Amino acid sequence: MNPLKEIMNPRSIAFLGASNNLLKMGTMQLLNLVNAGFQGPIYPIHPEQKTVLGLKAYPSVESLPEVPELLAIVLPTKIVPDFIEAAGKKGTRRAVIISGGFSEVGEEGKGLQAKLKETAERYGIRFVGPNCIGLLNTENNLNTTPFAYEIGAGPIGLASHSGTYCCHTYSYLANLGTGFAESVSLGNEASIDVVDAVEYFLDRPKIKVIALYLEGIRRVPEFIQTARRVAREKPIIALYVGGTEAGARAASTHTAAISGPASLFRGILRQAGVIQARNTEELFDGALALSTQPPGRGKRMAIMTNSGGPGAAMANACSLTGLQVPEFSPETQARLRKHLPQTGTCRNPVDVTFSVNMDAFYVHLPTILLENPEYDGLLFYGVFGPEYLLEQKKKIGNLMEMPTDDMLWHLGLDNARQFAGLLRGFGKPVIGASFNGLKDMAIKALVENGVPIYPTPERAVRAMEMLVEYAQIKQRA
Amino acid sequence: MNPLKEIMNPRSIAFLGASNNLLKMGTMQLLNLVNAGFQGPIYPIHPEQKTVLGLKAYPSVESLPEVPELLAIVLPTKIVPDFIEAAGKKGTRRAVIISGGFSEVGEEGKGLQAKLKETAERYGIRFVGPNCIGLLNTENNLNTTPFAYEIGAGPIGLASHSGTYCCHTYSYLANLGTGFAESVSLGNEASIDVVDAVEYFLDRPKIKVIALYLEGIRRVPEFIQTARRVAREKPIIALYVGGTEAGARAASTHTAAISGPASLFRGILRQAGVIQARNTEELFDGALALSTQPPGRGKRMAIMTNSGGPGAAMANACSLTGLQVPEFSPETQARLRKHLPQTGTCRNPVDVTFSVNMDAFYVHLPTILLENPEYDGLLFYGVFGPEYLLEQKKKIGNLMEMPTDDMLWHLGLDNARQFAGLLRGFGKPVIGASFNGLKDMAIKALVENGVPIYPTPERAVRAMEMLVEYAQIKQRA
Numbered sequence: 001m002n003p004l005k006e007i008m009n010p011r012s013i014a015f016l017g018a019s020n021n022l023l024k025m026g027t028m029q030l031l032n033l034v035n036a037g038f039q040g041p042i043y044p045i046h047p048e049q050k051t052v053l054g055l056k057a058y059p060s061v062e063s064l065p066e067v068p069e070l071l072a073i074v075l076p077t078k079i080v081p082d083f084i085e086a087a088g089k090k091g092t093r094r095a096v097i098i099s100g101g102f103s104e105v106g107e108e109g110k111g112l113q114a115k116l117k118e119t120a121e122r123y124g125i126r127f128v129g130p131n132c133i134g135l136l137n138t139e140n141n142l143n144t145t146p147f148a149y150e151i152g153a154g155p156i157g158l159a160s161h162s163g164t165y166c167c168h169t170y171s172y173l174a175n176l177g178t179g180f181a182e183s184v185s186l187g188n189e190a191s192i193d194v195v196d197a198v199e200y201f202l203d204r205p206k207i208k209v210i211a212l213y214l215e216g217i218r219r220v221p222e223f224i225q226t227a228r229r230v231a232r233e234k235p236i237i238a239l240y241v242g243g244t245e246a247g248a249r250a251a252s253t254h255t256a257a258i259s260g261p262a263s264l265f266r267g268i269l270r271q272a273g274v275i276q277a278r279n280t281e282e283l284f285d286g287a288l289a290l291s292t293q294p295p296g297r298g299k300r301m302a303i304m305t306n307s308g309g310p311g312a313a314m315a316n317a318c319s320l321t322g323l324q325v326p327e328f329s330p331e332t333q334a335r336l337r338k339h340l341p342q343t344g345t346c347r348n349p350v351d352v353t354f355s356v357n358m359d360a361f362y363v364h365l366p367t368i369l370l371e372n373p374e375y376d377g378l379l380f381y382g383v384f385g386p387e388y389l390l391e392q393k394k395k396i397g398n399l400m401e402m403p404t405d406d407m408l409w410h411l412g413l414d415n416a417r418q419f420a421g422l423l424r425g426f427g428k429p430v431i432g433a434s435f436n437g438l439k440d441m442a443i444k445a446l447v448e449n450g451v452p453i454y455p456t457p458e459r460a461v462r463a464m465e466m467l468v469e470y471a472q473i474k475q476r477a
Numbered sequence: 478m479n480p481l482k483e484i485m486n487p488r489s490i491a492f493l494g495a496s497n498n499l500l501k502m503g504t505m506q507l508l509n510l511v512n513a514g515f516q517g518p519i520y521p522i523h524p525e526q527k528t529v530l531g532l533k534a535y536p537s538v539e540s541l542p543e544v545p546e547l548l549a550i551v552l553p554t555k556i557v558p559d560f561i562e563a564a565g566k567k568g569t570r571r572a573v574i575i576s577g578g579f580s581e582v583g584e585e586g587k588g589l590q591a592k593l594k595e596t597a598e599r600y601g602i603r604f605v606g607p608n609c610i611g612l613l614n615t616e617n618n619l620n621t622t623p624f625a626y627e628i629g630a631g632p633i634g635l636a637s638h639s640g641t642y643c644c645h646t647y648s649y650l651a652n653l654g655t656g657f658a659e660s661v662s663l664g665n666e667a668s669i670d671v672v673d674a675v676e677y678f679l680d681r682p683k684i685k686v687i688a689l690y691l692e693g694i695r696r697v698p699e700f701i702q703t704a705r706r707v708a709r710e711k712p713i714i715a716l717y718v719g720g721t722e723a724g725a726r727a728a729s730t731h732t733a734a735i736s737g738p739a740s741l742f743r744g745i746l747r748q749a750g751v752i753q754a755r756n757t758e759e760l761f762d763g764a765l766a767l768s769t770q771p772p773g774r775g776k777r778m779a780i781m782t783n784s785g786g787p788g789a790a791m792a793n794a795c796s797l798t799g800l801q802v803p804e805f806s807p808e809t810q811a812r813l814r815k816h817l818p819q820t821g822t823c824r825n826p827v828d829v830t831f832s833v834n835m836d837a838f839y840v841h842l843p844t845i846l847l848e849n850p851e852y853d854g855l856l857f858y859g860v861f862g863p864e865y866l867l868e869q870k871k872k873i874g875n876l877m878e879m880p881t882d883d884m885l886w887h888l889g890l891d892n893a894r895q896f897a898g899l900l901r902g903f904g905k906p907v908i909g910a911s912f913n914g915l916k917d918m919a920i921k922a923l924v925e926n927g928v929p930i931y932p933t934p935e936r937a938v939r940a941m942e943m944l945v946e947y948a949q950i951k952q953r954a
Binding site: 031034169316 | 497499500512530624639652716720722723732785788790793797802831865872873877913933
């Protein structure tokens with residue numbers, strides 16, 4: 001059985017390295033674990049304190065009333081192996097070792113990590129880390145990171161050599177309209193590595209996309225073999241930062257990563273069926289699209305907009321990335337034209353310009369475009385929430401009759417929700433862009449109803465490209 | 478004199494095309510203009526209504542009590558030339574023509590635009606448009622777009638073939654921590670074009686950076702000549718979307734733009750001393766950095782972080798973009814080491830890891846790095862506002878003594894403000910990254926105090942690269 005299954009779903013946790021001093025990392029982490037609402041017993045271990053953060057504390061692993069399923073350790077480097085020894089004797093077989101100061105800091109640390117590994121292996125203990133930020137599982141409120149996860153469970157399973165990507169990114173993901181199902185901070189991977197994580201994520205039903213932050217890969221053949229198999233069923237997207245001299249140096253002092261040139265890793269990831277993100281933004285942009293949209297069946301995009309600039313930026317970005325924006329046939333143009341004002345254009349992009357005919361944009365045009373077998377996906381720009389008319393209404397005062405605020409809200413949000421439902425009904429990928437972001441209530445409604453919306457036209461296009469890439473990966477597999 | 482000087486700073490405006498029907502574009506625009514707080518007289522012209530949006534309306538241009546300095550027109554295409562004729566007879570010499578339906582929609586439109594142009598020229602009328610969204614000048618509250626500008630005046634002067642980029646982008650810019658000083662929606666450029674705008678922006682003291690959204694350039698030699706001259710004093714950054722077949726088609730139906738291949742425009746922009754943004758995000762990211770930071774004097778970057786992942790991502794992105802991350806000398810490493818905990822590393826990036834020593838990150842390390850003549854700029858990650866400790870405090874309840882909320886706020890924000898002051902003191906570019914964005918009060922304080930912070934490590938690096946590019950442009954000039 002994959003050891004992460006027990007590590008991510010423990011019935012009880014012993015916590016070593018928390019005290020009643022909030023300026024210690026371990027204390028912040030235990031505080032967060034307790035407040036996250038983990039349901040099983042948590043046993044702080046402390047040599048002197050009777051209670052830690054209000055929980056009954058135990059002086060040693062030996063003195064615990066039961067064998068804890070998971071050991072979480074934030075102790076000083078040198079004493080970590082001794083506590084693994086004690087836990088091994090007690091009967092614990094799984095751990096997360098948050099403490100740093102091992103292989104990543106030089107020769108002495110390498111020796112300590114070897115000792116740690118040898119001790120763990122003697123007892124059959126498998127562990128995440130060392131030198132990591134720990135675990136997040138939104139299903140059982142397991143959160144050993146120092147940051148509270150309060151943005152709502154999402155579809156992403158993240159395995160990362162960076163702890164920060166596992167726990168500083170919550171508000172960033174919420175701004176995109178996505179979030180984590182689970183995350184594993186891999187650290188130095190002395191026992192459990194990214195291969196284990198990818199395999200574990202396959203069997204987790206709430207995880208719809210696997211995202212990886214990589215500073216290197218320790219078991220390349222196993223990674224390729226496992227990822228290829230997993231990628232048939234779940235998309236995998238990875239950011240690799242160790243491919244340059246400066247990136248490799250940073251990675252080696254961070255997680256003692258074994259990196260290699262960017263070109264080599266491009267090949268490895270391609271062979272493994274993993275989509276390569278070129279930067280952090282693409283990692284999470286891709287995760288959002290891949291977890292909400294069907295794989296792109298082909299490259300031929302239709303573009304719908306109510307504004308020429310973003311439409312032109314989308315069309316241009318499609319051509320630059322290798323997507324296609326074929327001109328609509330005369331028949332299609334004639335059908336589209338019926339729903340456009342005189343100023344509108346319909347060669348692809350179709351641009352409604354300024355129009356008060358909401359049904360054109362929200363119903364007729366997308367139906368014509370998504371029904372058309374000559375197009376594989378839809379990109380759009382132009383949804384605005386009721387906020388605009390509500391603002392206008394305030395300025396109008398008594399100058400003219402206006403619908404009530406309630407009616408305006410209702411209208412704006414109903415339109416967006418129905419639009420999302422329609423878009424999902426064709427089995428083709430649909431992605432939008434909005435400069436307003438999720439502050440706009442209609443954009444929020446679209447995202448909540450499964451239509452990803454990106455802050456710029458080009459990011460929407462790049463996300464679409466990744467869907468097409470995933471379809472190609474599935475076909476190859 | 479540059480005609481935009483009068484167009485952007487008129488003493489009085491006649492407005493044609495607004496009524497008391499809010500479902501008309503012109504009505505929304507006049508409503509916004511009135512509410513923006515423009516100080517001079519605004520004269521709505523309407524054939525029947527006695528008042529429009531509460532303002533006294535006039536039946537014709539002839540009947541106005543004075544010669545309006547600026548004519549704003551949102552009338553149906555066909556009657557626009559007649560009203561230009563009437564305004565010419567009245568004595569008006571400047572206009573903004575928002576109405577579309579001209580060259581961008583085909584042969585009939587081309588004829589109408591020729592007639593419009595001929596009429597205007599007969600009276601010496603210079604105008605912005607047609608087929609645009611109009612003007613924004615935050616200095617005199619001139620805003621003919623339909624969107625209220627409420628985010629605070631910023632340093633950007635934008636000239637754009639897309640009206641959307643001029644007026645849908647306000648909240649996007651606010652999220653970055655920047656904004657417009659002025660924007661001109663160029664439309665079809667029948668009379669005034671991007672060359673005029675670039676030249677006008679040079680003399681506007683509040684504009685610190687010129688941003689361009691381009692679908693084509695109508696006067697290439699003049700553009701190169703003017704931009705080269707302006708770029709010596711103010712950075713110019715441009716997004717060009719007409720360089721692919723699909724982009725060119727979209728541009729031609731949008732503003733009847735005369736586009737050309739991407740490679741040709743790369744050459745034109747390079748010759749013109751204009752930094753080319755590869756997408757919308759880079760356009761505004763670059764504008765933020767170029768308007769707040771000194772030009773980068775060289776490519777050698779120091780990286781400071783409290784977290785290995787973002788540091789590695791920054792280092793890797795530097796190498797990929799052509800910036801350098803030279804390893805710190807043994808002397809510098811020894812100086813840095815004094816301020817680091819045992820887990821910290823200092824080869825470049827310098828990574829403080831988890832440390833409660835705030836002075837290291839906020840004072841000692843950046844001073845050592847910015848004083849060092851071997852480095853030309855600083856990239857950093859790791860600022861968090863007081864929100865985190867305030868959250869922790871809530872969870873702690875009565876478990877231990879904590880500083881008051883006021884003290885925590887004070888501490889968090891004072892640190893950030895002092896840090897910003899220190900960073901600005903060395904005359905070198907400094908750019909940070911934070912996944913939290915401006916929701917984090919310390920990040921907001923940094924941005925408000927002139928230190929740009931981007932949502933991902935790689936965007937910070939790309940912004941830094943553009944500063945280096947601008948330094949090279951200034952050297953060439």
